[in-house]
Amino acid sequence: MGAHISIPMYQRAIPQRYRLVGQKCVKCGKVNFPPKAVCKYCLSSAEFAPVKLSGRGTVYSYTVIAGGGAPPEFAEIARCKGRYPVALVQLEEGPVIIAQLVDVPEEEEIFIGMPVEAVFRKIYEEEGVIRYGIKFRPA
Amino acid sequence: MEGVAIIGAGQTRYGDFPEKGLKELFAEAYFEMLASVDRGFDPQLIQAAYIGCLSAGSGFQLGQLAPLLMGHVGLPHVYAVRVENACASGGYALYNAACAIASGKFNFVLAAGVEKMRDVSSTKGRYWLGISGDTEYERLAGLTFAGIYALMATRYMHEYGLKREHLAMVAVKNHRHAVANPKAQFRQEITLERALSGPPVAYPFTVWDCSPTSDGAAVVLLCNAKLAKSFTDRPVYLAGFGAASDYLAVHDRHTITSLHATRKAAAEAYKQAGIGPGDIDFAEVHDCFTIAEIMAYSDLGFCEEGQAHRLLEEGVTQLGGRRPVNVSGGLKAKGHPIGATGCGMAYEIFRQLRGEAREPSRQIPNARFALSHNVGGSGGTAAVFIYRRGD
């Protein structure tokens, strides 16, 4: 039993999920990701220009999820890998995003400040449709 | 604004009760509440009920749960509404009930919480545990709340030199507290070694850093403070109450080593009560994960930010210490039936301030002010209450 996110709902967010398209606030110039209706920095502007983020950043914090700590829709990943790391990544452009880390030699080697870069991976599968999105790997 | 008093409270034991459903749990806590009113109470006086619940029994009654439960206890016609803010559902039920009295609209209001979590498979259970974060982002990164709080813990360790041992100290303390609490789910001590070497859940957490899933219910009876003395000589006054929100997703927050919602809710409650953190004699805080209690210490003003683990080292927050925290056992050992938790904290404080902690070994002597702190999810919502002994 997974968190139900319908196919249309997932696909409405494709630009941000597939290639990290964020919003640059026309008033304060800061970058919002994921998108907001009102800029989360100046809390006053609702006008944005789309901006493609580089996908480069550093680990702000991390955890390693063991099988028992995984939501049901990630049970397969947990079963295959035994455990999987998830990080808050601070992007070069400012926003912090949350995603899994992949291609890590050893989980013990993850550290706060570790440079990472975005990669395109399968996130999970629901209703027979593969949901793709961004994960990060050591840069 | 009218004053708010608590004149009765009841709570089921928290735990695993295959023979009881939502209705039975709620009724059990409700009848204990009625029996606790010193001079008796005619239930027909109750005008409204705010009932906190997240999953409504794994979704079987997401619609109109509150009238269902009120009908079950013979009050089919009162104003009744389900309140939902994840793990803070009970706290928000209490907050709304307090506001309803304070506004002068009602004189007698029920604040309650109930949750039935042990009826489902562990897969379904984890579904419900992970449904209150930012589903599109946190959940799709493969996280449940254990993982989200683990991100906070890792960052806290990085910024303030917190060690895994400090996390374990919270678990050890709260388990020790629960031993004497007949309402607690886990009444056994654990050693520091055991807490540190448990099966990993999400680094740096082992299972011992995480609160359990529980069945349970708690019911609190609020009344206009002016009327309280006709029902009891020992009411407990809600001297202050605050509630606030934050960005649901941790990635949107400016810091993850502190919960902004807690800070804002606490400031509101302290201001209303006209006291400060130094006046609080004991507290029930939201320790869904060990790091949550550590963050709560500084967010509630018990210490400077980043110094919380010193309180543990010095034993300040253990029973017998200068300011005991979670003498009930906390969510960690008393149990965490999500919707019930916030009202269960009020139940514990009601009993403690009236000198009714049952086991003498766990009674906090001479306490005048107490605080309860209930958090929704990873801090998307928080409610803080300050209680004053009424004598």
Place this chain on the structure above:
Amino acid sequence: MSVSVVSYGVYLPYLRLKREEYISAWGSCSAEIKEKTVMDVDEDVLTMAVAAAKDALEHIEAEQVSVLALASTSFPYQEKVMAGTIMEALGLPSDVLATHHGHSTLAGTEALLTACSLLAQAGGKYALVVVSDAPSASTAQDIEHSLGAAACAFVLAKEEPGLVLEGAYGYVSEVMGVRYRQAGERGIRDIGVRSFAAQAYTRAVEAAVTGLLKKLECSSEAYRHVVLHYYDLRTTASLGKRLGFSEEQLKGGLVYERIGDTGACSTLLGLCQTMENISPGDRVLVCAYGAGSGSQAVGFVLEQEKPACKTPLSVLLEKKRYISYTHYLKLKGVI
């Protein structure tokens, strides 16, 4: 109009399985590999395709890509326009002319040749060819031992210096060849008739290569590098010799023993490998083979600059983590 490869990208999954793992699990390894690449649980040919294409587009404006040719024998869907995934992930214009190729291991060269022709029709500057494959078979079959995973991508441009395409020559025949896969099945099957299958391969590749040499009026010595679709060490070597190629010419594109059989990607991965050791004026010949059977030979010459590449194959070959056979079986969904 001349068409040239101006940049390329390669992707190898991070995980590797060593030959020894097969030997300890099955008593032997039927493939002539030292190790092979393995996709992680969250990878498929589309994620590999995006990774390779992203590198190929490192210095190219995605908006200028007007043709997208995608090839694989292992697409995650049997019916769906998968170019959409690639288009969105890379930010290509949505009016890109897209083609999908996938019914044999010839798909890679098919995509390359199709993109060349479409580039003439299309208004934009570039064509993107993405070949990504991860053939699979039942783990109980010998043929499974060799199967790896990889992707490569090429940006083609009109009238620009780079690896210029000189010509192509095709061949098809009704001969089963070594492997096939029935509709609805996920795994390939071996027809199990050794010498017959080897002969089908030899004939097809020989026909395409000799045809191309004749068409381009080139001798076999004209090529610095020759990449023949890998069959097995002995068969491919003796075919190379028969066609008049030296070991020196053939070795530059040999990637099989450290990656495995990557289906439609195989020969083009060899082409990427030769790019690391090539000088202006050098010619390269690649010949892909598809069982069933057919072959396509393509000739290139390097004019001026080498195609740009962000991370060459030699670097990717060293970025890896070894997994156990048990872990491999979990990834294959067997246990």
